[in-house]
Amino acid sequence: MLSKVKKVNISLEAAAIPYECSKTTNDIHANAVHLIGFGFDGTACFRKGTKAGPEALRAVSDGIESYSPYLDLDLEDVSFYDLGNLSTQVDEQGSEHATIAAQWQTATDDFFQLFSDAEIKNNHIKVLTLGGEHSISYAPLKTYLAQYPDLVVIHLDAHADLRDGYLGFHYSHAAIMRRALDHFGEQHQLIQYGIRSGTKEEYQWMSQHNTLKQSRQAFLASVEKIANTRPIYLTFDLDYFDPSFFPGTGTPEPGGEDFHSFVSLCKILRKKNFVGCDVVELSPEIDSTGNSDVFAAKVVRELILCLNENHQ
Secondary structure, eight states, rough: OOOEEEOOOOOOOOOSSOOOOEESEEEEEEEEEEEEEEEETTTOOSSGGGGGGGHHHHHHHGGGGOOOOETEEEGGGGGGEEEEEEOOOOOOOOOOOHHHHHHHHHHHHHHHHHHHHHTTTTEEEEEEEEESSGGGGGHHHHHHHHHHHTTEEEEEEEOOOSSSOOOBTTOGGGHHHHHTTOOOOTTTTEOOOOOOOOOHHHHHHHHHOOBOSSHHHHHHHHHHHEEEEEEEEEEEEEEGBBBTOOOOOOOSSSSBBBHHHHHHHHHHTSEEEEEEEEEEEOGGGOOTTHHHHHHHHHHHHHHHHHHHHHOO
């Protein structure tokens, strides 16, 4: 049974076109999945454009079927909400660097205000955050780590993202997992897969802490081994996919995975205590065909269905 937990008390920008089959709302509901956009790309260090990601994938969501043949589930049979987008508008005056930092901080603080006191664990609130570059994941990651002391974070990405800041930004997209680790407790766990780019120091850290899985088989087996009651959060950088499949991202890396590896993961996650996720780094203008937008919308469809499995 759905019940209102709290009224949205921050300024959210309504989505131009909410995700297909979603309900728009000004409330946070117990036992429900919520989509929220965080369109920001200020620290992107190669090609920008991901700030348009949340709206782009929503806009094409009505062009794909609501039914997933991979999961035998349909969006029309589940209930989920689209809250719109966090605002990055600021009145900051000063350097470009300061303005960028203020935009990120404003939206991040609003996310905390919206969800940190909503008791997402006790109220079974699930959040799917749409990026934006990977730095936007700090807000949901910190929130979930605080609420779930035994959370497993699955990190799918082409890049390690373990730098201690980059190009003057402490909360850079290249540092997101390092910043998440700042909030890890003794029972938290990190599993990484798909990574094929990083510094020598990042690879040494992953090897020392045994976080990086070297094959699809090893990765999927590690997820299968997670106890069914243990909470899982997925932070998903879409450059995980090979650029031949998914060119619409700012930092493409050859040698990536395909859609079927993601489907294999979803078939496991639907049986687990999958509590939240973020999907980041869609840069619509880079792929003029629009195929990457559709690809991302389909990824989001599968994740919405997996998150809703416990609400059936």
